[in-house]
Amino acid sequence: MDEKRLRAEAALLLTQSSQLLGLDSHPLVLDLACGTGRNGRWLxxxxxQVTxxxxxxxxLAALPPQCRALALDLETGEAKLPKAQAEKAQYDIVLVFNYLHRPLFEAIxxxxxxxGLIVYETFIARQAEVGRPKNPNFLLTDGELLQRFSSWETLHAFEGDVGCEDTPCFKAQYIGRKPAK
Structure with missing residues (x-):
């Protein structure tokens, strides 16, 4: 797939923040609830190296050789990422787009x-006024990502209309750096 198409498919938050991501160092990336894998593919x-x-x-179509895919329901049982794939402090970047399962925050x-970095973008409560999702379990409250990552260095934070295909689309975006220790 060519770069132009990959860039068009990847989230703007990711492509417009590429200078923050340290791509020169071939980071280890975890793309949670990846769907089609559009964001991980771009990285x-x-x-x-993306999981x-x-x-x-x-x-998810065929993956580049440095990547792997795991079928895992993140919402069953205890909210844990699999030990072999998400040992503590394994990833340089974790991506979460259009997904919210609050019990996973600590594991993430x-x-x-x-x-390392968290790149998170998902829907906020105001989205229920204009479309889906409507279930509050899948909608962030005002300032929730900032609160969840309050001890991290905030590199980017936004809440509001990001526009999705010419319609209102209300999301929170957050890019944060984990403290060095």
């Missing part, structure tokens, strides 16, 4: 290396 095209996790990998934090 893989820039040399990242894609989703409960259904049917929408633990899976990121000191100095």
């Amino acid at each position: 893989a095209a820039h040399g990242a 894609f996790i989703d409960r259904d990998l049917g929408r 934090k633990e899976s990121i290396k000191p100095g």
